Amino acid sequence: MTLVDIHTHLPGNRNAVLSVNPADFSPEPGQFYSVGWQPWELPPLDAAHLDILANAAHHPQVIALGETGLDSLRGGSMQLQQQWLEAHISLAEDVGKPLVVHLVRSAATLIALWRKTQPHHVPLVVHGMRSNAHVARMLLDEGFYLSFGWRFNPAALLITPEERLLIETDDDPTHSIHSVAAIVAAARNTHQEDITNTAAVNVKRLLRDASKVMQVS
């Protein structure tokens, strides 16, 4: 099993991490998942919803937390989004799994919150990366991984070092992960297989680095 696609909502692809709402989590054999409350459909932050998330997060087929995150254009109040993001961060640390974050025009807020909740042992992935190179630089300087789909800002893609680059299909059925890899490869002036290999190596490292926290605690 080689995981290449760090973030999809489209079931049936065993090479992808399938992102689901924790209330809908019902694991299929051979499929890996990430679970999180998406910022567009956040429930109230209470014990019941934290429990649903925590129960799913501990499942062995769940290899990442998320997506959750910050979207200043859509979704619940920014206060609720931030509180849920903090809850996902601390749960990710508890279970030793990386966190996949949806981020729309909120990079400074994410960085402030991430710094406030230090120290961190698990890596953070900003998925669906479409921001410009300036924002990409801020996120890279913070140590985050960046995941690109078929639409992106080429300058942001080009400044992303190979060891922080991930690719994804998200919720778009029109582009397979191979087609995303080809588009990303063309923009970086390299070969599709290089991008696929890079993504696979990076997913592996992401999971290994995160799981260290479980072994020491």
Ligand SMILES: [Zn+2]
């Ligand atoms: Zn998504």
